[in-house]
Amino acid sequence: MEVKFMIKSQKVRLYPNRHMKENLDKLCDYRRFCWNHGLAIWNDMYDLYTIDSTSPRPSAYAVRNELVANKADWQYNLSARTLQLAIADLGKAWKNFLTKAKPDWGKPTFKSKRAPRQGFKTDRAKVVNGKLRLDRPCGAKYWYDIRISKNIDLFGTLRITNIYREDDKYWANFFFDVNLKSKIKTGNNSAVDVNVGHFNYTNGIIRTLPKQLDDLYQQIRFYQKKLAHKRIVNGRKATKSNSYRAMKIKLRNNYHKVAYIQHDLVHKFTTKLVTDYDKIVIEDLSVKDMKMSHVASKGLHRSMFGYFRQLLSYKCRWYGKELILADKYYPSTQRCSKCQHIKTGNDKLTLQGNTNHKTRHNEYVCYNCGLVLDRDKNAVANLLDLI
Incomplete structure (x- = not known):
């Protein structure tokens, strides 16, 4: 059985006391300071390099040395690893921005102290007796x-x-750096057809928008309307009131609950796929290019196509399974799984079905061989043909 070297993560909640909160907040602020200061230096070096190619090219190494050389006295009381890791992450962000293979990756931006999430990184943490131990900053x-x-x-x-x-x-x-063993080969193959609200695969259907989310989405709409009304009535002053902040936290908590439920569903489904099947076929969808109404696009966003593909990709690498991506132009919906006839022109299926032939949105009727089948099952069968 093959053993692979991978990275796995665990998330836990921390319960610091009042004194530790003050110190953690200082490290969060210091991380933001290092990022913003480093980004300003990087931008200046980059502008100078584009004007004069003989100037030194910006890099994480050069920016880090500049920051270390010009440290203020108060910085020596805080962890040096916070600065080092902040600039390392900044270098990765610039590398991704300049990589042509990632055209949608944005240019690094400055961090705001008003952002709801503030944090820092360290590589010197330890877990001792079930507690998190960090390096003591000087003067703490x-x-x-x-x-x-x-x-x-x-x-x-x-x-x-x-x-x-x-x-x-x-x-x-x-x-954590871990050694993962490949899962046992089963000899079975599967295909997944992703749809708004559900995933169809060889052995059934997985709902990505279960009914338990309906109440949460109703609360989200209620809070969004209330917040919008406060902004219209009170203008800029609305965001500074305690009631506005409290309601915004409730809205954010509901979004977190929705994310936890959906992430749990997708994690369990992808784990089941890599456990039960050796080869898995999915569509290489370009979600941004899909033209839909604002109602359908909201359901598309909530269906988590990108997150599903991300999880399935790294789990297949972890456990030695093969992931096959169908070409984005592969006609899995329009092709007949029995006779391979492809619908064209006025015979094509749409989200509403086919008005010319009066077929429903979930019905596939082949006008060549007479096959009548659920459109999602037909798509799964066509994807399986790629194995």
């Missing part, structure tokens, strides 16, 4: 191990710890 009078919400499975080497604050709650993501 009160420094303790931080209680965490659950026991950490130390199944690998702890590399990076990402600590952040959101809605006055503190969280930590632990990243």
Whole structure:
């Protein structure tokens, strides 16, 4: 059985006391300061390099040395690793921006102190007796191990710890280097046809928008309307009121609940796929190019196509399974799985079905061989033909 070297993460909630909160907040602010200061230096170096090619090319190494050489006295009281890792992440962001293979990746921007999420990274964290231990900054009078919400499975080497604050709650993501064993080969293959609200595969249907989310989305709409009304009536003053902030936190909490439910569904489904099947076929969809009404596009966004593909991709690499991407122009919906006839022109299926032949949106009727089948099952059968 093949063993692979991978990175896995665990997320826990932190329960720091009052003194630790003050120190963690200082590190969060210091991370933002290092990022913004480093980005300003990088922009200046980049502008100078584009004007004069003989000037030194900007890099994380050059920006880091500039920041270290010009450290203020107060910076020596804070962790040096916060600065190092902030500039390392800045270098990765610039590298992704300049990579032509990632055209949708945006240019690095300055961090705002008003952002709801603030955090920092460290590679010197330890888990001791079920608590998180960080390096003591110089000059810190009160420094303790931080209680965490659950026991950490130390199944690998702890590399990076990402600590952040959101809605006055503190969280930590632990990243471990682990050795993963490939899953047992089953000899079975499957295909997944992604749709708004559900995924169809060889063995059934998985709902990505279950009924339990309806109440949450109703609350989200209610809070959105209330917040919009406050902004219209009170203008800029609305965002500074305590009631506005409290309602915004409730809205954000509902979004978190929706995300937790959907992420749990997609994680369980992708794990089932890589456990039960050796080869899996999915469509290479370009979601941004899909032309839909504002109602359908909202359902498309909530169906988490990109997140599903992301999870399935890395889990197939983890466990030695093969992921096959169908070409974005492959006619899985228009092609007959029995006779391979492809619908064209006025015979094409749309989201509403086919008005000329009076067929429903979930019905596939082949006008060549007479096959009548559910359109999603037909699409799954066509994707399976690519194996």
